[in-house]
Amino acid sequence: MSFELPQEVEETRKRARNFALREFTKELIEHFDETEEYPNEIRKKVFDAGFITIENPWNMLVTMEEFCRVDPGIGLSTLASVFGSEILLLYGTDEQKEKYLYPTLKGEKISAVAVTEPGAGSDVAGISSRIEKSEKGWILNGHKMFITNGTVADHYYLLARSAPPPSKEKRHHGLTLAIVERKWNGVNPVKLKGKLGMRATDTAEITFENVLVPNENIVGEKGKGFYIIMTFFNISRVYVAAQSVGTAQGILDLLLEYLAEKPASFREMEYVQFALAEISTLIEAARNITYKAAAKVFSFNPDPALTSMAKYYAAEVANQVANIAFKIVGMEASGSKLEKLYRDAKITEIWEGTSEIEKLVISRMILKKIQEVK
Ligand SMILES: Cc1cc2nc3c(=O)[nH]c(=O)nc-3n(C[C@H](O)[C@H](O)[C@H](O)COP(=O)(O)OP(=O)(O)OC[C@H]3O[C@@H](n4cnc5c(N)ncnc54)[C@H](O)[C@@H]3O)c2cc1C
The missing domain is CATH 1.10.540.10 (Acyl-CoA dehydrogenase/oxidase, N-terminal domain)
Structure with a gap:
């Protein structure tokens, strides 16, 4: 091994x-x-x-x-300019791949994933955007929020409700995934500014008013969009874990640069040494769990609990490391690159499933074991 x-x-x-x-x-x-x-x-x-x-x-x-x-x-x-590509790789038709996926992977187009709404983030099944069958195709009406690449993407992989849920327990049924082009009539993206961090990423609120979506732009089976999105999250979460590991490592790099400028007596202080040991151990553990989850995903044998553990743990580590580094550097961090990484780290605990949602995924899998031992 x-x-x-x-x-x-x-x-x-x-x-x-x-x-x-x-x-x-x-x-x-x-x-x-x-x-x-x-x-x-x-x-x-x-x-x-x-x-x-x-x-x-x-x-x-x-x-x-x-x-x-x-x-x-x-x-x-x-x-993330190719965000959502795995959706078409796994579920797209040859025509969808020709028109949207391959140009995106060549850098000729930009893609986005539009799931979150003003009233539904963690609760994906609670979205209220509607996509309804019409004579010419499908008609989309709805409102999406916090969409990365929202104003720069050529097309969105968008989740909307195509049929009412059959029961309270099956709220995730009746959701359909569609490819929607940004420049179509009725699509109105508005850039959101003033984010805490990750300000180089484009984030938008988008409204859709009577947007005509051709039949050939429906991805996978209609009504099964929830499963497609969850399969995608099980892949994309390992990239967020890698984002977190990289951010944490970048913070350690900055801390070492800072310590190199300080007298040896400062570096020899026990609290500084303990902090360095703690940070390095956290990063090493986060990297290892990320690679283990990625190894499963990339060999088409995903373990959703492990993927959620990696995403949850690595995100917590990025933020914890930022906190520890900030305490050592103190006021000198103000306005520095360390402050920027501190701000950038926060999003890892939010997108692709908040830490609480990852913990729910993990505990659901663990609780299944009760059935097995009974
Ligand atoms: C910069 C940025 C970019 C984003 N990019 C995209 C994108 O490209 N596409 C997209 O679709 N979305 C995107 N999002 C949205 C992101 O995925 C959501 O913000 C996230 O899923 C959380 O949803 P919410 O903000 O509605 O919070 P909520 O779901 O309202 O959660 C609020 C709080 O309640 C907690 N909570 C919620 N439900 C539970 C529960 N059942 N049990 C315990 N705690 C719970 C959450 O953990 C959180 O702490 C982006 C968000 C940001 C900030």
Whole structure:
């Protein structure tokens, strides 16, 4: 048994780190954090350098880690320009792949996943956007919230209700997934500004008014969209775990840079040494659980509880590490890159399932074991 990643993946890691150190300059990091613009030119360079690939998902995973280590905002927004691609890979028709997936994977289009609504975030089955059959196709009416890439995406993978739930217990039935283009009549995205962190990512509120969706844009079986989205989350959560590990590692890098400037007597203080030991141990554990969950997902043998553990744990670690580092650096962190990473870390506990939702997924799986031991 080996704990090493293949050499090809380690080489990608090195390339990703060098790329991020070269391209995500201090000036650009500050620029995108202040202006909240979408880093489109860097996104194109990321494609040209070949970092976005479906050939070997490990390459994307370590790239996510290394990019977020240097800057989570730019790193995530460039890699998430293909957000939701696994949905079409697994459930798309050949025509959908030709029209939407392959151009996205070549960097010619940007995609987004639109699930959350003003009244339904964690409660995915509670969404109220409606997609109804009409003579010419389907008619979509609804309201989506906090959609990453919302104003820059060419198309959204959108979940809406196509039939009333058959019962209270089966609220997740009757949801359908559709590909909706941003430029269609009736689609109105509005950029949300002033986020705490990850300000280089584009986030939007989107309304849909009588949008005509052609029949061929329905993904998978109608009424089964909930299962498609949950399958997708079981994949995307390992990338959020990698984002968290990278962010935590970036915070440790900054702390070491800070300590290098301090007298040896400061570094020798017990509380500083204990903090470094704690941070390194937390990161090592988060990285290991992330890779274990990813190994299952990437070999088509996902373990949803393990994936949720990785996402939950790595996100908690990113925030814990940010807290510990902040305490050591104190007021000097104010306005620094450490403060930025502290702000950027928070989202890992929220998107792709909050920490509470991940814990519910884990405990449901554990509770199933009671049935098995009975
Ligand atoms: C910057 C950003 C980008 C995002 N990008 C996207 C995107 O691209 N696409 C998309 O669809 N969504 C996106 N989201 C939405 C994100 O997935 C939701 O914010 C998240 O799922 C939580 O939903 P909510 O904000 O409605 O909070 P709520 O679901 O209202 O939760 C509020 C609090 O209650 C807790 N809670 C909720 N239900 C339970 C429960 N059953 N048991 C215990 N505790 C519970 C939560 O953990 C949380 O602490 C984004 C959000 C942000 C902030």
